[in-house]
Amino acid sequence: MHRLPPVSSMPYRRILTGVSMALAFLLPASLHAADAREIARTVCAACHGVDGNSSEPANPKLAGMDQEYLMRQLKAFAEGKRRDDTMSAIIASLDSGDFAKLATYYGSQKPTPGTVRDPQLAAKGLALFEDGNTDSGVPACAGCHQSDGQGNARFPRLAGQHQAYVLKQLADYKSGRRATDPLMTTVGKRLSIDEARALAEYIAGL
Ligand code: HEC
Ligand code: HEC
Structure with a gap:
């Protein structure tokens, strides 16, 4: 049976090096320009x-x-x-x-609105967004992200964002996978999954 020579043998090496050199040359150069x-x-x-x-x-x-x-x-x-x-x-x-x-x-692009699928859940989110949860120490999101969710230079815009994406970020802050901001890590840790769902639903409609 015919067997292929190992990758380390010369012709393969030369081809691989050639390909990666071509990529290294083409990719950053074309993106940069x-x-x-x-x-x-x-x-x-x-x-x-x-x-x-x-x-x-x-x-x-x-x-x-x-x-x-x-x-x-x-x-x-x-x-x-x-x-x-x-x-x-x-x-x-x-x-x-x-x-x-x-x-x-x-x-500088114009954001499109999101879609609320569960108005009852969004109503629970509204209360949390505006007032937080004093029992568990969740701060009011509106205090930083603004009541209309438009944010500002310090606090990112949330209005109209996809539910699934918001939910994943809150979970990532909680688990430490996203370690970009200690404040949001604390917020993530204090939120229950049901609260996070309600908030994501409300944020989609802002
Ligand atoms: C004390 C200010 C503050 C409060 C209160 C706050 N946030 Fe934030 N939030 C921030 C900052 C700052 C960032 C950006 C952090 C970073 O760089 O990752 C952020 C980021 C986020 C993000 C990620 C946005 C993106 O596009 O990835 C989400 C989602 C979010 N906050 C939701 C909430 C929710 C929901 C609440 C209320 C339960 C809340 N935040 C309360 C300051 C705050
Ligand atoms: C194959 C899909 C894919 C492509 C292509 C892609 N992204 Fe992303 N991007 C994502 C996903 C998924 C996330 C969310 C990651 C997470 O959960 O943290 C993201 C997150 C981001 C964020 C963070 C947004 C926020 O609100 O915090 C920025 C900024 C971003 N991408 C910019 C870019 C830019 C610029 C490009 C092109 C150079 C790009 N992305 C290409 C999938 C992609």
């Missing part, structure tokens, strides 16, 4: 939508979010303070000089 819109269209749009309004509930809407916030998150993925296999791999292929351009691009 492109403007933010072009990167957004070719690299990010499949998951976040061309204008940053993703239709897939697991992928966050980026449109209209504060630029500083978006930049911090891209850096957090690059530094491993925030972990997501997909995002980390994508960020690794970008030039960090492009982070600011991408953040500006998405920050």
